[in-house]
Each structure stands twice: as structure tokens, then as C-alpha cells.
Amino acid sequence: MLRGKKIIVGVTGGIAAYKSAMLVRLLIKAGAEVQVLMTPAAHEFITPLTLATLSKRPVHTLFHDSGNGTWNNHVDLGLWADLMIIAPATADTLAKMANGICDNLLLAVYLSARCPVSAAPAMDLDMYRHPSTQRNLAQLRADGVHLIPPGNGELASGLHGEGRMAEPEEILAHTEATLSVKQRLKGRKILVTAGPTYEPIDPVRFIGNHSSGKMGLALAETLAGQGARVILVCGPTSLQVHHPNIQRVDVMTAKEMYTACTKVFGTCHAAILSAAVADYRPAHASKSKIKKDKSRPFTQIELEETADILAELGRRKKSGQVLAGFALETDNEIEHAKAKLKKKNLDFIVLNSLREKGAGFAVDTNRITIIGKNNKTINFEVKAKTAVAVDIADYLAGLMEKKS
Numbered sequence: 001m002l003r004g005k006k007i008i009v010g011v012t013g014g015i016a017a018y019k020s021a022m023l024v025r026l027l028i029k030a031g032a033e034v035q036v037l038m039t040p041a042a043h044e045f046i047t048p049l050t051l052a053t054l055s056k057r058p059v060h061t062l063f064h065d066s067g068n069g070t071w072n073n074h075v076d077l078g079l080w081a082d083l084m085i086i087a088p089a090t091a092d093t094l095a096k097m098a099n100g101i102c103d104n105l106l107l108a109v110y111l112s113a114r115c116p117v118s119a120a121p122a123m124d125l126d127m128y129r130h131p132s133t134q135r136n137l138a139q140l141r142a143d144g145v146h147l148i149p150p151g152n153g154e155l156a157s158g159l160h161g162e163g164r165m166a167e168p169e170e171i172l173a174h175t176e177a178t179l180s181v182k183q184r185l186k187g188r189k190i191l192v193t194a195g196p197t198y199e200p201i202d203p204v205r206f207i208g209n210h211s212s213g214k215m216g217l218a219l220a221e222t223l224a225g226q227g228a229r230v231i232l233v234c235g236p237t238s239l240q241v242h243h244p245n246i247q248r249v250d251v252m253t254a255k256e257m258y259t260a261c262t263k264v265f266g267t268c269h270a271a272i273l274s275a276a277v278a279d280y281r282p283a284h285a286s287k288s289k290i291k292k293d294k295s296r297p298f299t300q301i302e303l304e305e306t307a308d309i310l311a312e313l314g315r316r317k318k319s320g321q322v323l324a325g326f327a328l329e330t331d332n333e334i335e336h337a338k339a340k341l342k343k344k345n346l347d348f349i350v351l352n353s354l355r356e357k358g359a360g361f362a363v364d365t366n367r368i369t370i371i372g373k374n375n376k377t378i379n380f381e382v383k384a385k386t387a388v389a390v391d392i393a394d395y396l397a398g399l400m401e402k403k404s
Contacts, residue, residue, distance in 0.1 A: 003031030005179060008077065008084040008113075010106045011051065013041025015156045016088035016122035016165035021046060023087055023168040024054045030172065035077065037061070037106045039093065063105055074105060078112030083179055086110070087148075088122030088165045091133050097145070098136035116178055118146040122165035124157045141242055148174050149242070151364060162238075167364065173387030177222060184397040186227030191264055191271035192220045193309070195235030197254045199281035201301060202290045211276035213237035215326075215366060215385050219274060220246050222389035226397065231268065233260045235275055254278050254306035265313050270322035270396060273310050274350070281306050314345030322399050324392075327351045337371055347399060348372045350392060357382070370395055 007027055011020045020036075027034050034055040038048060048059040058065075060072045078084075086093065086106070093107070097119070102108050110117060119140065127133060128150065141147060148171055151164040166174070194216020198206040217239050220232045224245035232241060232248045235257065241248060251257045254277045265271055280303040310325045317323050323346050327337040330353065337351040351369040367382040370392070380391055 002027065002176060002179065005032045005082045006080055007032045007034050007175070008081045008109065009034055009036050009051075009055075010084065010086040010089075010110070011036060011038045011042045011046065012086065012088055012090045012093045012106070013039055013044060014088040014090045014122045014165075015045060017042050017045035019165060019168055020087055021050055021054055023085070023171055024051055026168055026172045027175070028054065028056070030176075035060075035080070037077070037109060039104050039106050060105055063108070072105060074108035075112045077109045079114060081113060081115045083115050083175060084110065084113050084117045085120070085171065085175060086118070087120035087171055089119040091121075091123045091127045091130075091136075094119065094121060094133065094136050094140065098139040098143075116146060117144075118148055118171075118174060118178060120148040120166050120171055121150050121163070123163050124155050125159045125161035125163045128163035137242075141244070146174070146178055147242060149240075152238075167384065170364065170384040170386050173384045173390065177225065177386070177390045183227035185223060185393070185400070188228045188269045188400065189231070189267060190223050190228045190396075191231045191233065191261060191268045191273075192216055192223065193233045193235075193257060193261065193271075193273045193275035193277075194220065195237040196276045197235045197257055197278045197306075198252050199254065199278045199306070200285045201282050202286035202288065204289050207278060207281065207301075208236075209276050209278070211235070211237075213239050213275075214364065215388065216274040217241050218385045218389040219272060219392060222386070222393045223272075223396075226393055231264050233257055233275070235277075254281060254309070258307045258309050258312070261309050262312060262316070265316060266318075268321070270324070270400060271313060272324045272350075272392065272396065273313070274326045276328065277309060278306055280304065308344075310346070311344045317345060320403055322347045322396060322403065324348045324350065324396065328354060330354050334369070334371070334377070337369075338375055341371055341373070341375075346373070348395065368392070 011017050036051040036055050036059045038061045052059045064071050148166045152162045153164045195213030196209045196211040198208045200206050220230045224230045224243035230246045249260050283302040283304040329336050333353050337349050341349040349371050356367045366385050366388045368380050370378045
């Protein structure tokens, strides 16, 4: 997909610059031609020699090379590229991009580029959350910059939270998706569910699960990127979506998710339900916090089944609609997924296993198997969830093209 593509990698002055070496290596391995540009501050974190060796091209920082007087033409560089990736994109560089400031070669090339531009923000938690940074990110989205969401994890400061630059493999997947987008789903309205549901025991406690929503949100972003209008019904998660084609509906419980999904499904061309919906909820939730009382030990919670959203949509599915679900299994995975596929009238099911390394809850990777209505299975390797989302979107687009 990237063979022969001309890609500029812009490296700015942040600790995450060490990841840029691996990104350049992955792009070269995928067959791309890579030109690295560095800001002066980036030299403090990684050497130009490292990136020049990996990219097989001289690295440029200044408008001219003082040794031989060569002018590095920012206009020509901007026109040369099929894609520009700025990784890491520090708060300083993002602010300059958003406001048209042009005080180094990298920014001059950004302003001259006619190709798509991606940026992978990297900074500390409070810097990322700061209102000024969020305003700059919003402006860049409006300008058409593809922002690669930062990860949530340990940061250089020792804090733990959002702001960590996406891993090189995730950026590679995003790059492939950006360059391969054919708007195959343009004009389609697609329902996606994501995240967990929380079923209240009392105003403080709930029954829930470990779902982070990462897979569903990545899927929503990918579908929107391929032209779809996405209705994202999302359980409790701190993660955000950014594509303007996504309409997000936040819910808490399985009942609220059921109501939101059944309300819009009839107007949708397709639905992919990836949420981890609770199968049971407390039959009687207390309206006040249940206190510890040794004379009346709280040892039992009476449970009742929640509504089966996937089965209900399967009953309502009309000719031409595509319905897909997820199956997270621990034993007899294929057999259970095939049974669910048939029982709930699905067009395909996405299977992942909690026993697979790199798959499951709260991780950035997944390994899936897609099973179609004819029980034909397609196995995929472990990938970043952003790349998995592309595989699922491509499968969905192929089915919808056959049905139309």
C-alpha cells in the first residue's frame, strides 16, 4: 500500500522523538520513500545521523545547508510529498501550525504542502488537557489535519494519563488508512456501539466490565474517514472521537444503549455492535448508598437479564441492511461465535479471545477473526486497534457493495 509513496516525517523537540526512528524504519520497510525534517530542538533528543541512516536520505533542519550552500526549497518539498507526518507533534509545534507561524523549515513545508498532513500529538497530561492546546487541536481538525490520537499511559514526567504519542505501528496503520481511503462508505449511515455499560447497584456502586471502548472508537473514526455518517452510541469511557462525521450519543446502562440503538437502527444502512453490554443488572437498585451493617450483611444481589440489543436488531433487520457483532470468548471460541452469528441473524461477527496475547480489554492491539454468514473465517494477525478497524471497515464495505 505504501510502496513508492513519498512521505515526509517531521520530527519536533519532544522525548517521544526516539519513536520516530522506528516509524521511519517501518515506513521504509513498507516501501515508502521517506524524507525527514527536524526542528532545531529535535536535535536535543535524537541525532540527524540516526534518521538519515534509516531514511537513506540527508536530514534537513535549516533552509540552507551551510556546508555547501544548498537551499532546501520548502515549496518543492511540500509538492514532493504524498503525505506529511509530524511525529512527535509537540504543544509548541501544534500551536504554530494552528496559527500559521512559520519560523523553521518544517513549518514552512507544512504551510506549502498540498498533500494530506497527519500529526501525532505528544506532551504531558496537563499540557494536552490545557484549553489552549485543545483549541489548537480543534483548529487543526478544522484545517483538515489528520490527528492521530495520543495514547493513555505513563508519561515522561511520571504522571499517568493521556498525551503519550501513538506507537509507531499505530501511526503506520493510520498512514496506510489515510493514503488508501477511497470513500467507499460515502453516503452510508452506520450505527456503532462502543465501551462498557454500568448497571447501578446504588448511586455509588455498579456492575460493569473492563472494556475501554478503544476498539469501537477506532472503528467509528475509520468508518467516518471512509465517508460514512456514524452514530456512535458509547458507554462510559474517557476516550474522545474527533471526526466531524461522528454523532456521539453517551449512555450509561444497557437499557439506555438499547433505547438509543433501536431508535436509530431503522434509518441506518449498517450497524456494528462492539460494546461490551452487561448481560445482567441488579433487579432493584437502591436509591441511596447501601451502608455496611453487620446486623444485616449485604451478601446477595438479585439479578435480572438485560435486553439483548444485538438479537433485537437482528429481528428488526430489513433487506439490504448489514448487521455485525463482536464475540469475546475464552473457550470454544469459533463454535460459540458461529452460534451467535446464526442465532442473532448477523451478516458477520468479529471474534477475539481473552486468551490471545495482545487482545482483549484496555490494550492498544487486538487479534481478530471475521466469520461471515457462510461460516467462512478470515484470520488476522495481532495489530494496533486502529489497523484492526481498517480491516473491519474494508470487510463491511465489501459486503455493502455486494448488497447494493
